[in-house]
Each structure stands twice: as C-alpha cells, then as structure tokens.
Amino acid sequence: MLRRIAPVIFAALSFSSIAFVESTADAQQTPRPGRTALSQPTNDAQNPDAAGQVGTDGKAVNIQETFQSAFLIEPLVQRLSGRSGTTLSFKFKLESLNRETRIDILPVGLKQEITGRISVDQSKEISSNVLRLLTPNAMTLLPGVTSFIEGVVQIPRGDSEFHTLGLLIREVGQENNLKPTVDAAGNVQTKAGLQITTQYLLRIDLLVEGVRGGQAAQIILDDLKLSPFRGRPQLNLIATNPTASAVEFEMRARLRRSANDRSFQPLRLNMPIRNDMETEEKFVGRLLPKSRVRMQGLLPEAIASGDYEVDLDILVAGRTAKKQTLSIKVNAADFPAQDVIISQAAEGLMIAPAQIELAQTRGGVRRVSLSLTNNSRNSKSIDLSAVDRSGQQLTGVTIQPSQVSLPPGSNRKLSIIMKGSSGTSLSVEYGSLRVVTQSDERDFTESKELPLALVYKNLRATEVSVEPVVWDPGDDLAPRFRTLIRNIGESHLPVDARLSINGSSGFRDTLHGGFGKWLMPGESMWINFAVEKPLPPGDYVLRFEMQTGTQPISTSQTFQVTDLVTASR
Known part of the structure; x- marks a missing residue:
C-alpha cells in the first residue's frame, strides 16, 4: 500500500x-x-x-x-x-x-x-x-x-x-x-x-x-489538564521517558467523581501526530530515550463542573505496566459545545441530550434516547413531562418511563417518543421537557426545562441577520472574537459557525463557535470564537461562515492587531 x-x-x-x-x-x-x-x-x-x-x-x-x-x-x-x-x-x-x-x-x-x-x-x-x-x-x-x-x-x-x-x-x-x-x-x-x-x-x-523490560513503569506522567477542542473537553497530559531506552506503550484514562463512580467510559489516549488515523495503530505511543510527548483524548461524554480523579494506566503488550492517579478541577463553562450534549437538571443530576428534536418528516426521528446520571451523594426521584409553551401537557409526546428513582452514582436510560401530529396545521411546535427532581433529605424540589421541538412538516431555510465580528479581550475569560446573530425566520436554527483568520504575517487559524446550540425564532445570540494562540501584530482578514439549512452565510472583513499583549491577553 x-x-x-x-x-x-x-x-x-x-x-x-x-x-x-x-x-x-x-x-x-x-x-x-x-x-x-x-x-x-x-x-x-x-x-x-x-x-x-x-x-x-x-x-x-x-x-x-x-x-x-x-x-x-x-x-x-x-x-x-x-x-x-x-x-x-x-x-x-x-x-x-x-x-x-x-x-x-x-x-x-x-x-x-x-x-x-x-x-x-x-x-x-x-x-x-x-x-x-x-x-x-x-x-x-x-x-x-x-x-x-x-x-x-x-x-x-x-x-x-x-x-x-x-x-x-x-x-x-x-x-x-x-x-x-x-x-x-x-x-x-x-x-x-x-x-x-x-x-x-x-x-x-x-x-x-x-527480557524483563520495565522502562514503561518509569514513565513520568504530569501536567494533566482538560482543555477545549472545538468546544468539547479534551484530556491532555505529558508523558516523559527518563530512561536511556525507547518505549512502546498504550495509555488509558478514566475520570471519576468518587471511589465508586463508574459513570465515565474508559478513554484511550494518543499522540497528537496520530489524531487523523482510523486504525488501532492510532493508540500506540512511542517514547524515544530522554523524550517527552503529549498524550490526549477527546471525552466521549460531557462533564460537569467539579473536582475529579483521573485513573491512568500504561500498558505494554496488553499488560498493565504502571498505574497512576492525578487530580483535575473542571469548569464546565470552558466547554460550550456541551450545552447541546448535556445539562444539569438538579444538584448532581445530569441529563443528555440538552435539546431534543422529534420529527415525523422524512429523515427525522420520532424516538430519542435520554440519559440520566446521578453524580450526587443522595438518591433522587425524578418526574419528567413534555409541556407546550403555556405549560400544558403535550398529548402527542410520550416519555417511557416518566418517573424514575436514581441511587447515588447510578444512571438510567429513558425514551421520549413522538406519537403523531394530531391533525395540526403547524410545521413545527415548540415546548419543553420538564424535569422535576426531589432529593432525599431535602424538603424542596428542583425543576429544569430543556428545549423541545416537534417537527411535522419540512422546514424552510431560516433567515439570519449577522453583525460584524468584534474583538473582546475577555477580561477574566479567554480573549475572543464575537459576532451577534438574530434568527428572523420561523423555525429554530442549530448554530454551527466558523471563523477563518488569515494574517499578513502568514498566521492562519480556524475557530469554531455555536456548536449546534439552538437559536429560536426572534431570539439573538452572541457567537464566541475563543483565541487560543496569540495573534502577532499585523493585518488580518476574518471570514465568518455559517450554514442555515441549504443557505450558507459568508461575510469577510479586515482586522488589525497593533499590540501583541492586547491581542493575546
């Protein structure tokens, strides 16, 4: 080949x-x-x-x-x-x-x-x-x-x-x-x-x-962090080989909130140079003598704010050569793409997905699987219902089961099902999935509503107005470019946008924003494009691109960086 x-x-x-x-x-x-x-x-x-x-x-x-x-x-x-x-x-x-x-x-x-x-x-x-x-x-x-x-x-x-x-x-x-x-x-x-x-x-x-080997057991693991990759959490760490021999290995990681937490899937890590591989070879790491490499992996699920332990395993020829546990602190706000993947319905209770579309049109889905995870130390009783914008029950939607009890550290799968249009003339109907939670040892309930769309007919492309891109130094947040968009159409729009940056100095980067979050009719949204690399002083061309159904939006403008500190703080 x-x-x-x-x-x-x-x-x-x-x-x-x-x-x-x-x-x-x-x-x-x-x-x-x-x-x-x-x-x-x-x-x-x-x-x-x-x-x-x-x-x-x-x-x-x-x-x-x-x-x-x-x-x-x-x-x-x-x-x-x-x-x-x-x-x-x-x-x-x-x-x-x-x-x-x-x-x-x-x-x-x-x-x-x-x-x-x-x-x-x-x-x-x-x-x-x-x-x-x-x-x-x-x-x-x-x-x-x-x-x-x-x-x-x-x-x-x-x-x-x-x-x-x-x-x-x-x-x-x-x-x-x-x-x-x-x-x-x-x-x-x-x-x-x-x-x-x-x-x-x-x-x-x-x-x-x-041979006895043993070099893999001497690999030093440090600098563990969870960093955003296109809005999603990516686990990164540095592996250092202090020995005079090369090492070939695999590395696996698993996050947990407590000693008995098994809600996170094991994660296989790879070297960045192998990100685009699709074979098992992707997960084979190699460390030359006295070298260090970054190992990384994109979390397959969303993560909530809090303190976590990460159990790390180094394997050689399928056998565990070293185990190590490191700690990290997570701020879920660093990962905006999670807003469409998962939501916190109550203290310690996570529900996924965070926005739900059911459709009887060609290519749509009538049934969506919901996942509930209880990361708290208390048992929870959960009541789910589908309501319209006035708070009334949506008769065309069924939740199976609609009431569940979750012990600490457990999870449960449910289904939300669209039964039919009931003769409505609407193309789309909006409502909410209402999640009401009662925790043990508490005398009050917590309530959360997630956006719900019922699509009865094929929707027309959504019309959107876009403001010019502006620079925001970020203050306490990461520096970013921002643009304000408004949905002036009649149906919701999953916002997935990118910003291409082309500098006169040769600097090139592509930033992503929106990450599929819904923008409802008549509403506005700031799309943020976090800048992770400092921008060298110079002239830049910014190209904003976003898909709205079959109609792409593309705008271009110039931008000038005159001060490196200002542009990168």
Whole structure:
C-alpha cells in the first residue's frame, strides 16, 4: 500500500529555489501531486509569458509549479522481533515515478517532538555494529525498475523491550540550470524557479523477546489538564521517558467523581501526530530515550463542573505496566459545545441530550434516547413531562418511563417518543421537557426545562441577520472574537459557525463557535470564537461562515492587531 507524502515546501524567489517533499513513518500518507505558488513583483503583470520574471515596478504575478515525489518506498516502518544480540535482516522496496533519480541512504539518529513526530537528530550516530547496509549507500533509481535497500541490524543487549532505528533516504537533486537573462536594454532579468527534492525518514522497530523490560513503569506522567477542542473537553497530559531506552506503550484514562463512580467510559489516549488515523495503530505511543510527548483524548461524554480523579494506566503488550492517579478541577463553562450534549437538571443530576428534536418528516426521528446520571451523594426521584409553551401537557409526546428513582452514582436510560401530529396545521411546535427532581433529605424540589421541538412538516431555510465580528479581550475569560446573530425566520436554527483568520504575517487559524446550540425564532445570540494562540501584530482578514439549512452565510472583513499583549491577553 502506497502512502501519501506530506509535502513541506521551502521556496523563495531566487535564482534556484529548493522544495522538499518529505515523509515520516508516522505520517501514514500516500504520495500525490501538489502545487505551490509564489507572489513576487514583475515588470509585466499583464503578460502571461512574464510569469517567473522579476522587475522593479512593484507589480505582482503568481508563479505556480506542480510537483510530485520523485520515488516511492515500501514500507515506511519495518518491525522486527528477536532476542537480544540476534542479527536480523531488513529490506525496503523503491520505485522511481517518472525520472532517473539519484539518492543517498544514511543511517541516522532520531529525536522526538512533543507531538510525537520523529525526526533526524544530527548529533547522534548509529554504530555499524547495530545497523549495517548490505546495498550501496548511494544508488540511481530508474523509471520502471524496482530497487531495494537491504541491510542487517543487531538487537542491542540489555533489558529494553523496544528499540527504533532510522534510515534517511534523500534525493541528491538535479543540476541547477537556471541562468540569468538580459533584456534589450542590458538589464538582468531575475527568474524564479523551484527545484523539488524528495526525502524519506524510514524506521526499523525492534521488539525484543525474553527480557524483563520495565522502562514503561518509569514513565513520568504530569501536567494533566482538560482543555477545549472545538468546544468539547479534551484530556491532555505529558508523558516523559527518563530512561536511556525507547518505549512502546498504550495509555488509558478514566475520570471519576468518587471511589465508586463508574459513570465515565474508559478513554484511550494518543499522540497528537496520530489524531487523523482510523486504525488501532492510532493508540500506540512511542517514547524515544530522554523524550517527552503529549498524550490526549477527546471525552466521549460531557462533564460537569467539579473536582475529579483521573485513573491512568500504561500498558505494554496488553499488560498493565504502571498505574497512576492525578487530580483535575473542571469548569464546565470552558466547554460550550456541551450545552447541546448535556445539562444539569438538579444538584448532581445530569441529563443528555440538552435539546431534543422529534420529527415525523422524512429523515427525522420520532424516538430519542435520554440519559440520566446521578453524580450526587443522595438518591433522587425524578418526574419528567413534555409541556407546550403555556405549560400544558403535550398529548402527542410520550416519555417511557416518566418517573424514575436514581441511587447515588447510578444512571438510567429513558425514551421520549413522538406519537403523531394530531391533525395540526403547524410545521413545527415548540415546548419543553420538564424535569422535576426531589432529593432525599431535602424538603424542596428542583425543576429544569430543556428545549423541545416537534417537527411535522419540512422546514424552510431560516433567515439570519449577522453583525460584524468584534474583538473582546475577555477580561477574566479567554480573549475572543464575537459576532451577534438574530434568527428572523420561523423555525429554530442549530448554530454551527466558523471563523477563518488569515494574517499578513502568514498566521492562519480556524475557530469554531455555536456548536449546534439552538437559536429560536426572534431570539439573538452572541457567537464566541475563543483565541487560543496569540495573534502577532499585523493585518488580518476574518471570514465568518455559517450554514442555515441549504443557505450558507459568508461575510469577510479586515482586522488589525497593533499590540501583541492586547491581542493575546
């Protein structure tokens, strides 16, 4: 299987520019053509033949060049296993895509970034006693001809269970044929060009059999926090390897409010570089010697404010190598996307989802599952009912069961069901799911109403008015961009918006807001876009985008940051 290469372009207007198409073993991607563009002054922007030429009158022209990796390699990672001191052979297959290519093959040391990305460490050398090439360290690849890199590795002696070695495969590149030209007036015309160079960083992973191991038990876990990711809670921590050996492991986490709390699902953590993987390999962590990586995982459920314990397990080959418990304090307001996932119906009582749509239209659902969780220390008796806006019972809705009792630390599933339209002429009817709770040892009840929509006919696209985006330094909250929207239509609107930030300095970011929260007819809402990265001083273009049914809304405006402290506090 071929893997797509993540292109990294280092290009500048020069007499000879070089661009690298790079691949690392964790990218798990497939090579394909790409395109890069440069924008520079030219002496004739209206002349298509002038692209690539540079003048002095300040006009701009785009220079575009298509590119493709020069060759492919399989596999990107080779995994070998054996006992300490064993000598094993390896082989990598190479294919040139469309031209003769000269390459160098170099055994290299490795280093690791906090994201888990592994790169070349020029300060480390690989002993020929550990890795030795049997094929030349330089070769020429010919189109249509398959070549191989072969060699042997000796598993280092010791009690380490895992080692990883690197091979850098680097294209030597082509001769620079760019030469300056002179116009009729004797002026030198500078040209821009791109020279595309391909390189791969391959890995040879060694799994050692019959050793005691134990390095995973020495991993240090700290800096635990729950941070927002697109409005949802994401668990993050730092794992540090203090040993002189690489470690391969898996990590799992589980939150709890008390010693007996089992309401949260176990969570598998991964390195950030593997966020987009969809296979089991996503959850395999690797720590090089004396390295640290971030491990993270998106909570599959919502979380309420309060103090939590997080039980962490490090596993090697399916066996638990280390257990550790860390504490965190949670403020649910940090995770606005939860407003549509879960709501606190009473002290310690959570109900999900927090807004309910039942529909008899094509593609709609008549039955929605409700989840009640009692995180308090008291038993609770709960009475649920569906009411219209005047507080009267909605006869077309059934809740099964409508009355439940929940002991401390327990949860219960219920169903809310739409029976029919009862001949109404309405397209949509609004009401509430009323939740009345009585706690043991208390002589009063608590009441909560969640928005409920009954859709009888297909709804038209909602009309929305949008105010210009403004900057809010946040004071006690995170700095943010904000915009005020108003629903001037006749039906509710799940608000899901994004704000693209493009800076003159090259800064790029996309922020998300709304997260599906309903905006009812005639109501207004501030959409907040929290800024997590400081904005460098400069000019910015802000593009606001939001979908309203089949009608997208898109606005654009300029914004200027003149003071870094103000922009990032």
